[in-house]
Amino acid sequence: MNAVQDDDAPLLAVEGLEKRYGRRVGCTQVDFRLWPGEVLGVVGESGSGKTTVLNCVAGRLAPDAGRVLYTDRTGAARDVHGVSEPERRMLMRTDWAFVHQNARDGLRMAVSAGANVGEPLMAVGARHYADIRAAAGDWLEKTEIELGRIDDPPTTFSGGMQQRLQIARALVAGPRLVFMDEPTGGLDVSVQARLLDLLRGLVTELGLAAVVVTHDLAVARLLSHRLLVMRQGRVVETGLTDQVLDDPQHPYTQLLVSSVLQP
Amino acid sequence: MTDMLRLTGVSKSFTLHNQGGVRLPVLAGAHLRVAAGECVALTGPSGAGKSTLMRLIYGNYLTDVGSIEVRHDGGWIDLAGADPRAVLAVRRRTLGYVSQFLRVVPRVATRDVVAEPRIALGEAPADARATAESLLARLNLPSALWDLPPATFSGGEQQRVNIARGFAHPYPVLLLDEPTASLDGANRRVVLDLIEEAKDRGAAIVGIFHDADARGAVCTREYEIAPLDRAA
Numbered sequence: 296m297n298a299v300q301d302d303d304a305p306l307l308a309v310e311g312l313e314k315r316y317g318r319r320v321g322c323t324q325v326d327f328r329l330w331p332g333e334v335l336g337v338v339g340e341s342g343s344g345k346t347t348v349l350n351c352v353a354g355r356l357a358p359d360a361g362r363v364l365y366t367d368r369t370g371a372a373r374d375v376h377g378v379s380e381p382e383r384r385m386l387m388r389t390d391w392a393f394v395h396q397n398a399r400d401g402l403r404m405a406v407s408a409g410a411n412v413g414e415p416l417m418a419v420g421a422r423h424y425a426d427i428r429a430a431a432g433d434w435l436e437k438t439e440i441e442l443g444r445i446d447d448p449p450t451t452f453s454g455g456m457q458q459r460l461q462i463a464r465a466l467v468a469g470p471r472l473v474f475m476d477e478p479t480g481g482l483d484v485s486v487q488a489r490l491l492d493l494l495r496g497l498v499t500e501l502g503l504a505a506v507v508v509t510h511d512l513a514v515a516r517l518l519s520h521r522l523l524v525m526r527q528g529r530v531v532e533t534g535l536t537d538q539v540l541d542d543p544q545h546p547y548t549q550l551l552v553s554s555v556l557q558p
Numbered sequence: 559m560t561d562m563l564r565l566t567g568v569s570k571s572f573t574l575h576n577q578g579g580v581r582l583p584v585l586a587g588a589h590l591r592v593a594a595g596e597c598v599a600l601t602g603p604s605g606a607g608k609s610t611l612m613r614l615i616y617g618n619y620l621t622d623v624g625s626i627e628v629r630h631d632g633g634w635i636d637l638a639g640a641d642p643r644a645v646l647a648v649r650r651r652t653l654g655y656v657s658q659f660l661r662v663v664p665r666v667a668t669r670d671v672v673a674e675p676r677i678a679l680g681e682a683p684a685d686a687r688a689t690a691e692s693l694l695a696r697l698n699l700p701s702a703l704w705d706l707p708p709a710t711f712s713g714g715e716q717q718r719v720n721i722a723r724g725f726a727h728p729y730p731v732l733l734l735d736e737p738t739a740s741l742d743g744a745n746r747r748v749v750l751d752l753i754e755e756a757k758d759r760g761a762a763i764v765g766i767f768h769d770a771d772a773r774g775a776v777c778t779r780e781y782e783i784a785p786l787d788r789a790a
């Protein structure tokens with residue numbers, strides 16, 4: 296009787312994902328789906344397995360069991376860990392983006408800001424210098440970096456600017472799916488707010504789907520539609536973001552929510 | 559009149575796992591039907607579960623027992639146990655909620671906070687912002703504030719931003735939690751007018767109004783929630 300139909304294909308289907316580090320469980324029995332335009336938050340404390348899940352789903356780490364299916368632009372389901380390495384790399388260049396906690400992991404520190412943003416375009420075939428430079432300038436503007444800094448290397452940027460530059464580099468080639476690992480971690484609170492606002496705006500404007508790992512429940516509330524709560528490598532609770540945070544069901548989620556300091 | 563909202567046997571308790579598994583029943587067997595054009599006031603003493611019922615309807619609290627059906631896109635959908643994506647779709651188009659507190663992204667301008675529900679539905683940002691501005695003007699929020707984020711506004715100003723946001727899209731079902739609290743007489747009048755207009759266009763409204771005059775002015779009916787015996 297539910298009037299809302301659910302027959303559109305998910306962008307991502309994660310089934311029975313497991314990763315072990317020797318005898319230690321990184322993550323196990325992780326299942327979830329992600330639809331176009333949807334932001335999924337993965338929360339939990341350090342060591343809960345959330346980054347392991349992110350890396351496995353993003354194709355950066357091979358799982359020991361389970362699979363990750365990605366529906367590509369043609370509508371075909373691709374087994375992310377079943378396809379060949381070059382195919383996976385191509386997907387990562389054309390369809391996906393990854394935003395690291397540490398901007399230096401996502402940037403090339405020795406080249407200019409403009410080159411950092413232009414490179415992903417060249418990697419997918421852009422050749423015309425003026426177009427690439429114009430697109431780079433466009434993205435610097437979108438991420439609130441002064442155009443005058445286009446020829447400066449990111450080493451001369453503040454932490455918040457570096458993170459915004461990383462986002463510009465991640466999004467310039469028009470990905471459909473973005474993975475973010477603690478995107479606001481390590482930034483001052485005022486800088487965090489600006490970045491959150493920027494991310495939220497871009498995700499909505501571009502209709503991106505995203506998986507965002509964060510230990511910060513306030514960040515999760517502002518960015519994500521749905522939440523996955525992880526503990527000791529397992530998903531202990533899932534649901535609508537405000538429902539999980541306002542009416543947590545699992546003892547661990549209740550502890551997590553009640554442990555947050557209210558300013 | 560057409561029913562827009564149907565609550566059947568709705569019960570809710572909270573289990574506090576980290577406090578020895580204490581179970582707090584807050585609501586038992588709530589039945590309520592609200593038709594288009596009606597405004598139902600939830601009444602009952604503080605702590606009886608009025609806000610809890612609102613949150614159950616909006617879906618930020620999970621319903622233990624019973625159903626919460628909303629008429630959405632021409633059909634009925636039971637929000638109790640609905641998929642999160644379905645709940646979000648209902649919230650986008652059908653179910654609005656003016657809570658007592660404004661929760662927004664720190665840097666977003668007031669005008670955009672109010673325009674957001676319309677932009678999310680696909681309206682051109684410029685048009686959505688124009689609607690936002692006319693609502694803010696109607697609620698006497700000085701235009702000098704429109705470019706600023708509402709975080710630093712006074713309680714009454716934030717409340718008006720919240721109301722403008724809640725009325726920006728003509729939701730067929732609307733939840734109002736103390737919409738006239740912390741407002742002066744003139745602005746209270748504007749809010750009551752907005753509620754009347756919503757009723758006239760066929761919205762089904764459920765509200766909590768401690769202000770008895772406001773309740774008397776706009777509510778067509780009261781629904782009393784009796785407190786449960788907590789010792790049970």
